[in-house]
Amino acid sequence: MARQRYHDGLALRQALPGRFLPFLVGSMAFLAALALAGGIAAHGLSQRWTHGAGAVTTVQVPSPTDPATATAAMGQTPATRIDAVLATIAATPGITGTHRLSDAELRALLAPWIEQTGDASLPLPAVIELHTAPGQDVAASLLPRLQAQAPGVLMEHDSVWSDRLAALAGSLQACAGLAVLVVMTVAVCVVMAATRAGLLTRRQAIGLIHALGATDSYISGRFATRVGLLALWGGAWGSVLALPMLLALSHLAAPFTAMGDIPATTPDWRDVHAWAALLPPALLWMLVIVPPAAGLTGWATTQLTVRAWLRRLP
Amino acid sequence: MFRLHDVSYAYGGSQTGVAALSHVSLDVAQGEFRWLLGPSGAGKSSLLSILSLEVQASSGMVEILGVPVRQARRAGLARLRRRIGAVKQDFGLLPDMSVFDNVALPLRLQHRVEAEIAHEVHAIMKWVGLEHRLEALPPQLSGGEQQRVAIARAVIYRPALLVADEPTNALDERQAGRLMRMFHRLAELGTTIVVATHNDAIVAKYPAPTIELLHGHLVRDHG
Numbered sequence: 001m002a003r004q005r006y007h008d009g010l011a012l013r014q015a016l017p018g019r020f021l022p023f024l025v026g027s028m029a030f031l032a033a034l035a036l037a038g039g040i041a042a043h044g045l046s047q048r049w050t051h052g053a054g055a056v057t058t059v060q061v062p063s064p065t066d067p068a069t070a071t072a073a074m075g076q077t078p079a080t081r082i083d084a085v086l087a088t089i090a091a092t093p094g095i096t097g098t099h100r101l102s103d104a105e106l107r108a109l110l111a112p113w114i115e116q117t118g119d120a121s122l123p124l125p126a127v128i129e130l131h132t133a134p135g136q137d138v139a140a141s142l143l144p145r146l147q148a149q150a151p152g153v154l155m156e157h158d159s160v161w162s163d164r165l166a167a168l169a170g171s172l173q174a175c176a177g178l179a180v181l182v183v184m185t186v187a188v189c190v191v192m193a194a195t196r197a198g199l200l201t202r203r204q205a206i207g208l209i210h211a212l213g214a215t216d217s218y219i220s221g222r223f224a225t226r227v228g229l230l231a232l233w234g235g236a237w238g239s240v241l242a243l244p245m246l247l248a249l250s251h252l253a254a255p256f257t258a259m260g261d262i263p264a265t266t267p268d269w270r271d272v273h274a275w276a277a278l279l280p281p282a283l284l285w286m287l288v289i290v291p292p293a294a295g296l297t298g299w300a301t302t303q304l305t306v307r308a309w310l311r312r313l314p
Numbered sequence: 315m316f317r318l319h320d321v322s323y324a325y326g327g328s329q330t331g332v333a334a335l336s337h338v339s340l341d342v343a344q345g346e347f348r349w350l351l352g353p354s355g356a357g358k359s360s361l362l363s364i365l366s367l368e369v370q371a372s373s374g375m376v377e378i379l380g381v382p383v384r385q386a387r388r389a390g391l392a393r394l395r396r397r398i399g400a401v402k403q404d405f406g407l408l409p410d411m412s413v414f415d416n417v418a419l420p421l422r423l424q425h426r427v428e429a430e431i432a433h434e435v436h437a438i439m440k441w442v443g444l445e446h447r448l449e450a451l452p453p454q455l456s457g458g459e460q461q462r463v464a465i466a467r468a469v470i471y472r473p474a475l476l477v478a479d480e481p482t483n484a485l486d487e488r489q490a491g492r493l494m495r496m497f498h499r500l501a502e503l504g505t506t507i508v509v510a511t512h513n514d515a516i517v518a519k520y521p522a523p524t525i526e527l528l529h530g531h532l533v534r535d536h537g
C-alpha cells in the first residue's frame with residue numbers, strides 16, 4: 001500500500017534497497033569471520049606452544065637411587081639422587097609443573113631399544129618433565145645445582161623452538177587483527193557510500209520534512225535503523241555462510257590445537273553437538289557476535305553520515 | 315509574531331553572493347495580517363524563506379515567535395518550524411507521494427494517531443474542494459489544484475506563523491476569495507500571516523497593512 005510505503009516521505013526502501021547493502025555487509029562479515037577465526041586459531045596454537053608440550057624441559061637422572069653427592073637445601077640429606085633433584089626443582093621459582101615419568105611410561109617410551117637389547121633389567125634413568133613459564137630460562141641456573149647432587153644429570157630444553165613458534169603465532173594474530181580492521185574500514189566506507197547515495201535520491205523529501213520541522217535525530221534515526229537492520233541481516237548471512245568453512249578448517253586443525261582429544265573421524269552431519277564441539281567456544285561466540293557488531297557498526301556509521309550531511313540544511 | 319532588525323541576505327554568501335535583502339527591519343505582532351508587495355526580484359520570496367527558517371539571514375537579528383533564531387539550537391529550530399506554515403511559490407509538494415500523504419506529512423512528523431490524521435486531512439481537503447483527489451499524485455493535478463494542496467498542508471496544523479508566497483496566482487477569483495476569508499479567520503484566531511503577491515486587484519479588494527520591498531530594501535512598512 002503506497003500510503004504505508006511513503007509514510008513520512010523518506011521512502012527508505014527506495015533510498016536504501018534491501019539487497020545491495022546486506023550483500024556487501026554479508027561479504028565483509030564473512031571475511032571478518034574468517035580472519036577472526038584465523039586469529040583465534042593462532043591464539044590457540046600459541047597457547048599450546050608456550051604452555052603445552054612445546055615448552056617442556058626434560059631432566060634425566062642416571063642411577064636415581066644412588067645416594068646424593070651433595071645435600072639439598074634446608075640442611076636435610078635426602079637418601080637418593082632423585083629425591084635430592086626433585087627437592088631442588090620444587091624449590092626453584094619459574095617452574096609451573098613437574099611430572100616424573102613412571103616406570104611404565106618410561107618402558108613404553110624406550111620399548112624399541114629395550115626390545116632390541118632384550119634386557120628387561122637394564123638400569124633406567126629417572127626422567128622428569130618440567131613445565132616452565134613462558135620466556136623463563138631456568139635450565140642455565142638449575143643444571144649446575146642438579147649436577148652437584150647427581151653427577152651425569154642431563155637437561156634437554158626446546159624453548160628456542162617454542163619461542164619461535166609463539167612469535168609466529170603472535171604475528172599471525174596481528175595479521176588477523178589487521179585484516180579485521182581493514183574489513184571493518186571497508187564496511188564503514190561501503191555503508192557511508194550507500195547512505196550518501198540514499199540521501200541524494202531523497203534529497204528533495206529530506207529538505208521538505210526538514211522544513212516541516214523534522215529533527216536531525218529523527219531523520220538520522222530513520223536512516224540508521226534501516227541501515228542497522230540491513231547490516232544485521234547481512235552480518236547474519238555472513239556468519240551463517242562462514243560456519244561450514246570454519247567447521248571444515250577446525251576439523252583439519254583439530255590435531256594441532258589444544259583440543260587434541262577430538263576424534264579424527266568426520267562427525268555424522270546430523271550430529272549438531274559433535275559439530276559444535278569441533279569449534280572452540282571462542283569461535284562460536286565470535287560467530288554469534290559478528291551480526292550484532294555489523295548491525296551496530298552500520299547504525300553508528302549511518303547516524304554520523306546523515307547528521308554530517310544534514311548540517312548543510314539551516 | 316516576528317521581529318527583524320537590520321537583516322541582510324545574500325545568496326551564495328554575504329561577500330560574493332547576490333544581495334537579495336539589505337538592512338531590513340520589521341516588527342509584526344501576533345494575529346496581524348500583512349501583504350508583502352514588490353516587483354519581481356524585489357526579495358519577497360527571500361524574506362519569506364527567512365521567516366519560515368528555510369535559510370538563515372546573512373546578518374542582523376531575527377526573532378520568530380519569541381525565539382532568537384541565531385542563538386537557537388538545531389533541535390529548537392526544528393521545534394519552531396513545526397509552528398510555522400509555509401506555502402511555497404513552487405508549492406513544494408513531493409511528486410511521488412499521494413495528495414493525502416503530502417497533506418498528512420506535518421501531522422505524521424508530530425506522530426499523531428493515523429485515525430486523527432485521516433480525519434483532519436479529509437476535513438481540510440474538503441474545505442479546499444479536493445476531497446476526491448486524495449489518492450492522486452501532485453503531477454497529476456492542475457496548477458491551481460496543486461496550490462490548494464500546498465495551502466492545505468500549510469494550515470493543517472494551525473501554525474502560529476503562516477507565510478504564503480503568491481498563494482492566489484493559480485486560483486480563480488472565487489477560490490482566492492475563499493482563501494482570503496480563511497486567512498482572516500486564522501488571523502483572528504491568533505495566527506500571524508504574511509502573504510506575498512503581485513495581484514493588485516486582490517490587495518485592493520482585501521485592504522490590509524503592507525510591507526513593500528524594492529531591490530531588497532524595505533520601502534514601505536505600513537503597520
Ligand SMILES: Nc1ncnc2c1ncn2[C@@H]1O[C@H](COP(=O)(O)OP(=O)(O)OP(=O)(O)O)[C@@H](O)[C@H]1O
Nearest residue numbers: 325332333334352353354355356357358359360361
Ligand atoms: N537561488 C538563488 N540563487 C541566487 N540568486 C537568487 C536565488 N533566488 C533568488 N535570487 C535573487 O535574489 C533576488 C530576490 O529574489 P526573490 O526570489 O526573493 O524575489 P521575489 O520578490 O520573490 O520575486 P518574484 O516576485 O519574481 O517571485 C533576485 O535578484 C533573485 O535573482
Ligand SMILES: [Mg+2]
Nearest residue numbers: 358359403479
Ligand atoms: Mg518570489
